[in-house]
Every structure is written in structure tokens, then in C-alpha cells.
Amino acid sequence: MGVRPIRAGIVVTGTEVLTGRVTDRNGPWLAERLRELGVDVGRTVVVGDRREDLATALRFQLADHDLVITSGGLGPTADDLTAEVVAQVQGRAMALDRDLADRIEEIVAGYAARRSWTTPPEILRQGSEKQAMVPDGAVVLTPIGTAPGLVVPAADGGAAVVVLPGPPSELQPMWAEAIASAPVRAVLDRASELRQAEIRIWGPPEAELAAALRVHEDAHGPLDEAGLEVTTCVRDGELEIVSRFAPEAAGAYGDLHASLSATFGEQIYADDGRSxxxxxxxxxxxxxxxxxxxxxxxxxxxxxxxxxxxxxxxxxxxxxxxxxxxxxxxxxxxxxxxxxxxxxxxxxxxxxxxxxxxxxxxxxxxxxxxxxxxxxxxxxxxxxxxxxxxxxxxxxxxxxxxxxxxxxxxxxxxxxxxxxxxxxxxxxxx
Incomplete structure (x- = not known):
């Protein structure tokens, strides 16, 4: 397929996600946003709130990705370890950003007033200062809630880590600022277009789709050699065929689309991304x-x-x-x-x-x-x-x-x- 595509790894943190008490919404959302930017997601890893597990996951992702993105672990409690562990893995010291701490404290004070909290101000201040500990050389992303995001370059010039909060309502609005930061922009400027096309079929069993794909490959050659990454999924009786490819493989995708259309006809109810x-x-x-x-x-x-x-x-x-x-x-x-x-x-x-x-x-x-x-x-x-x-x-x-x-x-x-x-x-x- 020519030049290796730019790849990103995602690390989703939180024992509540690891154990299934909370469903991960950030990993899939980030994967699709990255795909739109021409960045292929190699792996998404979910880890609990344990220091060594998080450090291991970060090193694992950094080893063969151009960019790593984390979600979660940026709150004021002791199990919120992400910023500290990312700094450690990236070889950077942590320091209090006094202006950021004051800003977070002001946000927390607003919450306290609206929600009638009786928490002593000193305790709230300690939480704000924990969230304002920033790795040296990191780009600080404006907090949407109380947690700021971070873009942390490696001290040795390796891949950067984008550190985002766990709540989707905070992570998603922060994304635009994250991808506009200089370390991330340097990666995205090397990315090329990565197209995605979806075909959805209702009626036939999965075995019939498998047979149709074999017939297509007999006539046109292996899909991967044609530059197509094709994944199939059965969801509540529907067959979903998702193809990812570079622009130069558009002709190969056209051949695949024609083969499936000839086989399944009106059983294809959408081929343009619609649900x-x-x-x-x-x-x-x-x-x-x-x-x-x-x-x-x-x-x-x-x-x-x-x-x-x-x-x-x-x-x-x-x-x-x-x-x-x-x-x-x-x-x-x-x-x-x-x-x-x-x-x-x-x-x-x-x-x-x-x-x-x-x-x-x-x-x-x-x-x-x-x-x-x-x-x-x-x-x-x-x-x-x-x-x-x-x-x-x-x-x-x-x-x-x-x-x-x-x-x-x-x-x-x-x-x-x-x-x-x-x-x-x-x-x-x-």
C-alpha cells in the first residue's frame, strides 16, 4: 500500500470502564475523528486506575504509534493518575501551574455555589492544585469542566501524548484545541486521506457474505493486496461491511461494491454510511x-x-x-x-x-x-x-x-x- 499510514494508539483509563460498569464511549469517538484526519488507529487499550498498568500501556502504545491519546484520570482524587504517569513515561518533571490552579479553583467555586456544597475551601483548593500539576513543556488545553487537557511531547523527541478528560461532554469539545496544538499538528501534517465506506445488508446469513467475498477475491485478487482493509460485522441480523482505503485504491473498492451489488441487489439497504x-x-x-x-x-x-x-x-x-x-x-x-x-x-x-x-x-x-x-x-x-x-x-x-x-x-x-x-x-x- 506504499507509504505507511500515520498511526495513533488510544489508552482509555478507569477501573469502572475496565470492569464494565461504564461503557467506553471515548475510544470509538476518537477513532472516528482520527480516521477523518487520515490517521489510522492501531490499538485501543483499556486499563484500570493502577500506576504500573497505565505506564505499561503507554509504553506499549508509544513503541509503534506516531501519536497516543488518553482519556480519563484527570480528576482531583488519588486514583486520578494519568497526568503524573504520562509525565513519568515522557521523561518530564511535574510542576504546579499557579494561574491554572486559580482558574480551576474559580470553576470549582462556581460549582460549589450552584450545588450548595459545604466542603471547606481548603479541600477544594487542594483538589484544584492537584489538577493544575502540569508536565514541563506540555501544552495545556482549556478545561471544559474542571480538568484541563494536556499535550505532552516526549523529552527525547518521540511521539506526543494527548491527555483528555474522561467525560465525553468534556473530551469532545476539547478535541479541536488538541488537534490544533503544535505537537499534534506536526503529526497530522504528515497524514494522508483515509477513506471509509460502509455497505449494510439485511436478510442473508453471514456465510453468504463470506462466499461472496471469496468469489470476488477469486476474480480480482486478495482485498489487502488491492489496498482494501475490509471488516465485516453481524449486528442484530444486519450485515455490515466496512472498507478503509487510500484514494488510490478507490477503483478496487468500486470493484468490490459492484460485486456485492450483483450478489445481494435490493438486500443492500444502504451503501453511503446511512443507518x-x-x-x-x-x-x-x-x-x-x-x-x-x-x-x-x-x-x-x-x-x-x-x-x-x-x-x-x-x-x-x-x-x-x-x-x-x-x-x-x-x-x-x-x-x-x-x-x-x-x-x-x-x-x-x-x-x-x-x-x-x-x-x-x-x-x-x-x-x-x-x-x-x-x-x-x-x-x-x-x-x-x-x-x-x-x-x-x-x-x-x-x-x-x-x-x-x-x-x-x-x-x-x-x-x-x-x-x-x-x-x-x-x-x-x-
Missing amino acids: LDDVVAEVLLERGETVATAESCTAGLVAARLADRPGSSAYLLGGFVTYANEAKTAEVGVSTGLLEAHGAVSREVAEAMARGARERLGTTYGISTTGVAGPGGGTADKPVGLVHIAVAVTDGSVAHRELFVAGDRAAVRRRTVVAALHLLRATMAR
Whole structure:
């Protein structure tokens, strides 16, 4: 592929992240921002709040990356070690920045006044001074909360470390200042464009995608030799193919896109980076159409997914959570006779729920879900994982799909939401 791309390593700190109590949002966000700048992320490492583990992770990342970025560990408590350890690894002494300490103390005083803290000022001052300890030669990034960021060059001229706070609400606004700093700019000026393209497919199994990729390589040669880094992922029944490549490999990506299009056709629902939510919302907005939901096993998750996008009130008029049979009858008009004859988890009830939601709110479409999410409640005839979804339309037609979803309760509910939105998308495409 020619010249080695500029590479960055990410170190996410925090025992709460390492143990799963908090989900890492910073690593993926930073990786995408770096990719946009032409920087390839080699590794993301998560470490707890332990001095030696953090130092080892930093040395590991610095050994073969042009830039290292950390998140977290910049607070006033004893387990906030990042700035101190980065200084140690980079061969720099730490010193108190008196002006920065005064600025942080002023920010903390504002918090104290607004939140009615009774903490003695001396304790708050000690915390501010800890956060204002800065490695010699570091660039200080303006604090968004109380923690300043840092860009710490190596004393021997090696790779710099960008030290950012853990809360995403502080890290993300600080990013622009970080990449504008001279040490980081020197790295970015050597980066070249790194493109990324995504193809999303609904319907076929992963084995079918694997076969299609083998056929493509038989015809065009290995993907990596063509300059393509291709990764595939199965997420809630969707196949996602992400390709990363330099501009000179654009032709090779065009060949791959053509191969997949020839194989999967209309099963490809997006090839331009849009998500399922984007595709559904854009069609609804373009046509001025509306949706109502009636949910049993998903208990509002379909409506919540539709509402995630700003401006969703233009197409999502409302929804009903109808867990009990009585609610299905009272809220969306499912007859007691239908429930007695077929049971709540049935095609007939799913279709009645979809029609009822649409009619109650006067929408273009009604979407329904009813199923056995588990872990209990299944029978021989209606096992855990059985789900019925339906989409009703103003012309009186109703699309239905029966699902058998493996996994725990959360997986069944999550996959049902995705399948319901795909059924809506397919119905709109008729």
C-alpha cells in the first residue's frame, strides 16, 4: 500500500470502564475523528486506575504509534493518575501551574455555589492544585469542566501524548484545541486521506457474505493486496461491511461494491454510511408520512428508536404499550375473541394491533410487536424467542413477519426492534 499510514494508539483509563460498569464511549469517538484526519488507529487499550498498568500501556502504545491519546484520570482524587504517569513515561518533571490552579479553583467555586456544597475551601483548593500539576513543556488545553487537557511531547523527541478528560461532554469539545496544538499538528501534517465506506445488508446469513467475498477475491485478487482493509460485522441480523482505503485504491473498492451489488441487489439497504434509522426517517420525511406503534414484548423500544433522531415528531405521532390483553383491547381495539382464539403471540393479534394503532392515531403506517422475550413464558407451541411483527398501511394491507430470535431477553427485544423497522422500510419500498 506504499507509504505507511500515520498511526495513533488510544489508552482509555478507569477501573469502572475496565470492569464494565461504564461503557467506553471515548475510544470509538476518537477513532472516528482520527480516521477523518487520515490517521489510522492501531490499538485501543483499556486499563484500570493502577500506576504500573497505565505506564505499561503507554509504553506499549508509544513503541509503534506516531501519536497516543488518553482519556480519563484527570480528576482531583488519588486514583486520578494519568497526568503524573504520562509525565513519568515522557521523561518530564511535574510542576504546579499557579494561574491554572486559580482558574480551576474559580470553576470549582462556581460549582460549589450552584450545588450548595459545604466542603471547606481548603479541600477544594487542594483538589484544584492537584489538577493544575502540569508536565514541563506540555501544552495545556482549556478545561471544559474542571480538568484541563494536556499535550505532552516526549523529552527525547518521540511521539506526543494527548491527555483528555474522561467525560465525553468534556473530551469532545476539547478535541479541536488538541488537534490544533503544535505537537499534534506536526503529526497530522504528515497524514494522508483515509477513506471509509460502509455497505449494510439485511436478510442473508453471514456465510453468504463470506462466499461472496471469496468469489470476488477469486476474480480480482486478495482485498489487502488491492489496498482494501475490509471488516465485516453481524449486528442484530444486519450485515455490515466496512472498507478503509487510500484514494488510490478507490477503483478496487468500486470493484468490490459492484460485486456485492450483483450478489445481494435490493438486500443492500444502504451503501453511503446511512443507518437503518436514517433510511426510514428520510423516506417518511420526504413523503410526509407518519407512523404509530403498538408494542407488547418491546414495551416502547420501537417508538424510542424512531424518536432518537431530531425532528422525529414530524413522522412519529405516538405509540401504545399494550402488554396485558386488556390493554390490547382497550388501547388498540384487539377483540377479546381474537385473543382467545389465537393468543396474544400470533399473526392475527399482531396484525390487529398494527391496524388499531394506525386507526387510533390516523397515521400512514401502524407497527406492532408481540412475542415471548423470555426467559420464562414459553410453551412448546410458542417458545421463547417467537415474535410476530406487523405493519399496517392506509390502503388496508398489512405486512407480517414471524421471527424466531435466539439469545437472552435483551437480545430478543433488540432484534425485534430492528426487524420491525426493516419491515416498515420494505413496506414503504413496495
